[in-house]
Amino acid sequence: MPSYKLIYFDVRGLAEVSRFLFYLSSTPFQDYEVSDAEWLTLQGKTPYGKLPILEVDGKTLAQSFAIARYLAREFGFAGNSPFECALVDALGDQFKDYWGELFPYFATCAGIKEFGNSNILRREVGEPARDKFFTMLERVAKENGSNGHLVGDSLTWIDLTVADHITTLNNFSDGFVDDRFPAVLAVREKVMNDPRLTEYLAKRPKRYF
Amino acid sequence: MPSYKLIYFDVRGLAEVSRFLFYLSSTPFQDYEVSDAEWLTLQGKTPYGKLPILEVDGKTLAQSFAIARYLAREFGFAGNSPFECALVDALGDQFKDYWGELFPYFATCAGIKEFGNSNILRREVGEPARDKFFTMLERVAKENGSNGHLVGDSLTWIDLTVADHITTLNNFSDGFVDDRFPAVLAVREKVMNDPRLTEYLAKRPKRYF
Numbered sequence: 527m528p529s530y531k532l533i534y535f536d537v538r539g540l541a542e543v544s545r546f547l548f549y550l551s552s553t554p555f556q557d558y559e560v561s562d563a564e565w566l567t568l569q570g571k572t573p574y575g576k577l578p579i580l581e582v583d584g585k586t587l588a589q590s591f592a593i594a595r596y597l598a599r600e601f602g603f604a605g606n607s608p609f610e611c612a613l614v615d616a617l618g619d620q621f622k623d624y625w626g627e628l629f630p631y632f633a634t635c636a637g638i639k640e641f642g643n644s645n646i647l648r649r650e651v652g653e654p655a656r657d658k659f660f661t662m663l664e665r666v667a668k669e670n671g672s673n674g675h676l677v678g679d680s681l682t683w684i685d686l687t688v689a690d691h692i693t694t695l696n697n698f699s700d701g702f703v704d705d706r707f708p709a710v711l712a713v714r715e716k717v718m719n720d721p722r723l724t725e726y727l728a729k730r731p732k733r734y735f
Numbered sequence: 736m737p738s739y740k741l742i743y744f745d746v747r748g749l750a751e752v753s754r755f756l757f758y759l760s761s762t763p764f765q766d767y768e769v770s771d772a773e774w775l776t777l778q779g780k781t782p783y784g785k786l787p788i789l790e791v792d793g794k795t796l797a798q799s800f801a802i803a804r805y806l807a808r809e810f811g812f813a814g815n816s817p818f819e820c821a822l823v824d825a826l827g828d829q830f831k832d833y834w835g836e837l838f839p840y841f842a843t844c845a846g847i848k849e850f851g852n853s854n855i856l857r858r859e860v861g862e863p864a865r866d867k868f869f870t871m872l873e874r875v876a877k878e879n880g881s882n883g884h885l886v887g888d889s890l891t892w893i894d895l896t897v898a899d900h901i902t903t904l905n906n907f908s909d910g911f912v913d914d915r916f917p918a919v920l921a922v923r924e925k926v927m928n929d930p931r932l933t934e935y936l937a938k939r940p941k942r943y944f
Contacts, residue, residue, distance in 0.1 A: 574829055574871060587821050589828035596821035612796050612805035619798035619831075620783055626835055662783060 530555035532593075534578035535565075538694070538733050540590035541578040543686045544597055546717075549726040550681070551601035591618055598683040606678050613677045617666065617684045621691075624659040628652060635698040636735045648699060656695070660707045663688065667709035674716035681720070689717035694735045739764035741802075743787035744774075747903070747942050749799035750787040752895045753806055755926075758935040759890070760810035800827055807892040815887050822886045826875070826893045830900075833868040837861060844907040845944045857908060865904070869916045872897065876918035883925035890929070898926035903944045 530548070534541035536559045548555045560568060560577065569575050573588040580586070580593045587593055595615070598604040605611035625632075630641035631652035641647060667676055676684050692714050695702045705711065718727065739757070743750035745768045757764045769777060769786065778784050782797040789795070789802045796802055804824070807813040814820035834841075839850035840861035850856060876885055885893050901923050904911045914920065927936065 573825070573875075582818060585818065587818070587825060589825040591828050592821050592825035595824055596817065599817060599820075608805065608808060609791060609794065609796070611808075612801050615804055616782070616796060616798040616801035619800050622828075622831060666782075 527553070528583045529581075531558055531581040532556065532578060533558045533560060533568075533581065535560055536731075536733075537735055538690060539578075539735060541593075542690045543594045543683055544578065544580065544590070545726070546686045546690070546723060547594065547597040547601055547603055547683065550603060550720065550722045552722070553601065591622070594683045594687070603680075603682050603686075605682050606680055610678045610682075614682045614684045617663075617676060618687065620659070620662070621684070621687060624655055627655040627658075631655070632694075632698075632735075652695075652699070652702070656702065660703060660710060663710045664707045667713055672709045672712060674712045676713055681717070685713050685717055689714040697734050736762070737792045738790075740767055740790040741765065741787060742767045742769060742777075742790065744769055745940075745942075746944055747899060748787075748944060750802075751899045752803045752892055753787065753789065753799070754935070755895045755899070755932060756803065756806040756810055756812055756892065759812060759929065759931045761931070762810065800831070803892045803896070812889075812891050812895075814891050815889055819887045819891075823891045823893045826872075826885060827896065829868070829871070830893070830896060833864055836864040836867075840864070841903075841907075841944075861904075861908070861911070865911065869912060869919060872919045873916045876922055881918045881921060883921045885922055890926070894922050894926055898923040906943050 530553065532541060532544055532548070532555055538545075545557060547553075548557075565577075572579050573586060576588065578590055578593060579588050580596070587596060595604060595618070598614075599611070605614045628651065631644070631647040633639040634641045634644050634647050641651075663676070670676060670678070673679055674685075675681065676688065688710065692703045692711070703711070717723070739762065741750060741753055741757070741764055747754075754766060756762075757766075774786075781788050782795060785797065787799055787802060788797050789805070796805060804813065804827070807823075808820070814823045837860065840853070840856040842848040843850045843853050843856050850860075872885070879885060879887070882888055883894075884890065885897065897919065901912045901920070912920070926932070
């Protein structure tokens with residue numbers, strides 16, 4: 527088995543889906559958290575000046591979605607056919623587009639970068655982005671049979687991505703993703719109740735995002 | 736062999752890489768170009784209200800990168816190992832980040848949406864985005880051995896993506912991507928001189944983007 531080292535900051539953020547994938551597959555890995563001081567010297571050595579990165583037997587891979595997709599394919603959480611994998615990827619790309627729209631609200635709530643008053647940003651940025659994206663997700667989840675998965679009949683990295691993202695949105699604003707999106711919330715419930723994650727979810731630090 | 740129908744507007748844009756993949760693999764496909772009038776009725780039937788979409792035996796896939804990756808994996812242009820595929824994906828994600836930075840300049844030049852004076856946008860948006868992204872690409876291409884590929888020793892969909900994008904940038908502003916980036920330009924040369932593309936490149940309409 528390869529040696530895996532996941533390098534990121536001490537947040538869930540862009541690495542939590544990959545952490546989930548390691549726990550779901552019972553794959554040993556080093557969950558390495560970089561301090562702010564260490565980041566100053568590490569940054570120039572990363573492929574794109576950003577975290578997370580994943581080291582696989584010492585070879586470095588960057589970009590959170592590329593990392594998650596790679597691990598998901600290795601461990602069997604990418605979809606049950608090439609076409610299912612592509613449908614998962616398409617939702618991932620759609621998530622990225624949504625993320626671009628959401629970012630001023632997200633970054634302000636997370637304290638990463640201040641774009642203005644968070645209440646105003648919630649109304650003018652967060653809610654429109656949420657309504658558009660989650661309405662689409664709800665339709666996708668329903669068309670997939672409301673079986674607790676967004677694609678096919680198995681757990682994939684896009685289910686994990688959406689599940690963890692809802693945790694963050696509801697931390698920022700309680701009930702932000704509410705029961706107007708029951709099929710999406712069912713995806714989240716299925717992830718958060720997966721017995722392979724129970725131990726990790728119980729022991730992980732409480733983190734705002 | 737599945738029946739493929741690629742649906743997009745009459746531009747290279749977000750579909751040209753997939754068109755390249757069909758020609759590279761000698762795979763028959765329907766290259767369906769939607770008129771503006773037709774788009775009004777089609778839009779509501781697409782997964783995310785956007786083009787391109789790909790129909791594979793009648794099943795619909797959206798998002799240009801998901802489509803390109805799917806076809807690249809089917810036809811053997813995604814990388815020679817799972818890790819190479821992931822490195823290609825990471826560059827794709829990095830391209831998406833760059834694209835978000837470039838967009839005001841791109842959209843203004845392409846006449847999609849006006850963000851201001853194109854000369855000012857070139858200086859304040861286009862050139863900084865180019866310098867950051869292409870400096871990174873140049874390093875990646877050099878570290879890969881300046882062999883005309885960005886990852887490994889075979890043609891992948893990220894080579895195609897970068898090659899076609901340079902065509903567009905240099906249409907917008909002659910010499911925008913110049914010989915400060917020789918290893919990246921070598922990637923483009925290799926794509927544009929691939930004998931499997933000769934016939935298509937000769938016959939395709941001249942398109943600005």
